[in-house]
Amino acid sequence: MPKKRRRYSFLLVFFIVVALIIAFVLSSGLFFKVKEILVEGTAAYTEQEVAALSGIHSGDNIFLINKISAARSILAKLPYIKKVRISRDLPGTVIIHLTESAPAGMIENRGLYWLFDTQGTLLESVAVLTPPKLPVVRGVTLSSPLSGDEINFPDEHKAKREPMLELLRALQTHELWEGVSDVDVTQLSNLRFTHEVCKVELGTPDMIERKLQTMVLALEQIEGPGTLYLAPVADGQPSRFVPDAR
Numbered sequence: 001m002p003k004k005r006r007r008y009s010f011l012l013v014f015f016i017v018v019a020l021i022i023a024f025v026l027s028s029g030l031f032f033k034v035k036e037i038l039v040e041g042t043a044a045y046t047e048q049e050v051a052a053l054s055g056i057h058s059g060d061n062i063f064l065i066n067k068i069s070a071a072r073s074i075l076a077k078l079p080y081i082k083k084v085r086i087s088r089d090l091p092g093t094v095i096i097h098l099t100e101s102a103p104a105g106m107i108e109n110r111g112l113y114w115l116f117d118t119q120g121t122l123l124e125s126v127a128v129l130t131p132p133k134l135p136v137v138r139g140v141t142l143s144s145p146l147s148g149d150e151i152n153f154p155d156e157h158k159a160k161r162e163p164m165l166e167l168l169r170a171l172q173t174h175e176l177w178e179g180v181s182d183v184d185v186t187q188l189s190n191l192r193f194t195h196e197v198c199k200v201e202l203g204t205p206d207m208i209e210r211k212l213q214t215m216v217l218a219l220e221q222i223e224g225p226g227t228l229y230l231a232p233v234a235d236g237q238p239s240r241f242v243p244d245a246r
Helices: 003-028 047-054 067-077 155-173 208-219 231-235
Strands: 036-040 081-089 093-100 105-109 112-116 122-127 136-138 180-184 191-195 199-203 226-229 240-243
Touching: 036 047, 047 067, 047 093, 067 081, 067 093, 155 180, 155 191, 155 208, 199 208, 199 231, 208 231
Parallel strands: 036 093, 105 136, 136 180, 199 226
Antiparallel strands: 081 093, 105 112, 112 122, 180 191, 191 199, 226 240
16 A cells, blocks of 8 residues: 555544544533533523523533523523523533613503513513603503513504604613603604603604704703703704793
């Protein structure tokens, strides 16, 4: 047998043996067992809760854990979690990285306030007597609310869902959200909300971004309570502020 062929055969056998040894070590889990599960990025849940729901246990082969299944289990059972990423830190640590949803508003339903995020996911319900400081949305009712589900309105209110969410997202973008105590979507022809400085009549849900940009500028000039009319902005007209009668 030519020398080159013998050398090639030897290298082939060598790499096959090495591959088999590596495969055996990895599959047997002799050296790569899960020893620690770390959870990052959550304030709503404990590390123990998240780890338990992941289905990953101490002693598991770190290479055989099902990251997709673990992430799905966490997302399905923890409403505040909107994104899960699982990574391995060899030899024995699993890190669960979480991204949480932040509540954007509340809707009252049968004596409870239901918190929801800007994507329209219901997070949890809280008692009427101790609601957190969030805008309360008025003019809609919920259908069969359940934590982790999407907001569902009766047919007569379905058209209000996207304008409501768009307004709340825009209020956050323009850093106005924390000053808003309630949002009224009873009439889509005239959305309203109450800011700590004044009452605001937005008009129709078109050009929300431009209207709120105008509001930011107007707030610098407002002194005392009153009503800020932003509907004219959609027609290229300036906003109008009417002070409360004294």
